[in-house]
Amino acid sequence: MRYIEPHGHMVSRTTDDYRAMAMAGCQAVCEPAFWAGFDRSSAQGFYDYFCQLTQHEPRRASIFGLPHYTWLCINPKESEDLALADEVLAIIPEFMDSPNVLGIGEIGLNKNSRNEMTVLEKHVDLAGSNDQLILVHTPHLEDKRKGTRLILDVLKSDSRIRPERCIIDHVEEHTVGMVLDDGFWAGMTLYPETKCTANRAIDILEVYGNERIWMNSACDWGISVPLAVPQAAQEMKRRGNDAQYIDKVVYQNPIEFMSQSPRFIRPVGL
Amino acid sequence: MADQKNILDLYFLDARARLIDIAAFMDRVDRAGGETDFRYNAYREALKALESGQPDRAEKVLLAFSDPTDEPIPAATTKAACGAWPGADED
Secondary structure (H helix, E strand, O other): OOEEEEOEOOHOOOOHHHHHHHHOOEEEEEEOOOOOOOOOHHHHHHHHHHHHHHHHHHHHHHOOOOOOOEOOOOOOHHHOOHHHHHHHHHHHHOOOOOOOOEEEEEEOOOOOOOHHHHHHHHHHHHHHHHEEEEEEEEEOOOHHHHHHHHHHHHHHHHOEEEOHHHOOOOOOOHHHHHHHHOOOOEEEEEOOOOOEEEHHHHHHHHHHHOOEEEEHHHHHHHHOOOOOOHHHHHHHHHOOOOHHHHHHHHHHHHHHHHOOOOOOOOOOOO | OHHHHHHHHHHHHHHHHHHHHHHHHHHHHHHOOOOOOOOHHHHHHHHHHHHHOOOHHHHHHHHOOOOOOOOOEOOOOOOOOOOOOOOOOOO
């Protein structure tokens, strides 16, 4: 089996995780910028993080034969401080031409506050001004429905943003319909408790089809499973899906979306 | 697509175990006593979706826990979500 991990926070993972992913058939890993689990104290902290994402982590992944791609932003969890957000937004362009940067992400909302909305709009403007792909984080749990609706409205209100160049991540049964209906891509995150289980993700594929949709582990410093995608592929096989169907969801679809960036190199796909 | 027997063969025991876990969780909360909590109220409300007879139970359960409002809140006072909407006064 071959697959792409389209959303993994590998800076939080061990080399054993890289090895296990490579052995499970992973062909490339993509890492959106995210919250460290604590608030960074200055824009310099983000500068160092962007260096890690564009320089150090690709080297670490390459040891295991994995191409590493990334997305840049200040995460919505740190968007309440508008002055800090402006400072971070100002340094992102310096990194946007790095060879492994696919776009702006994971931007979005966390608690659906006014300041988060302001920073989201600034990120969307940055992406629109620089013709960048967008990867969107949607809020957690009780905040997801409302936040997803607000995010889609922001994206649709900017005429430079084309839905087919945006992936709206962490969809669940109550948000996937609105995302796909508006022409966006949808990402399903396979978490043990707080997002989608493998079986629910497979259910969503059965109901909504397998176009413009992918699965990811979003593995990070919290409770998460770096091999969630190949495990879900195994469950798809158990449910009777054929190899071609599975390959489209876990391999071809991520390639189709990310190939919209000229920096994404189609893997050999052994 | 698999028929109902296939699906039950694959998932019945797992779903049965989860259902018993839900029952045991509710017994545990009731045994504990104390003040009513908005999360448990939302939980009991969400359970009603299971009896709807419609093929969108998962969506209905998620909506039962969701913030139903549409306007941004003035400011985020926490980073965390708790799993159920506490109501407008608590935002």
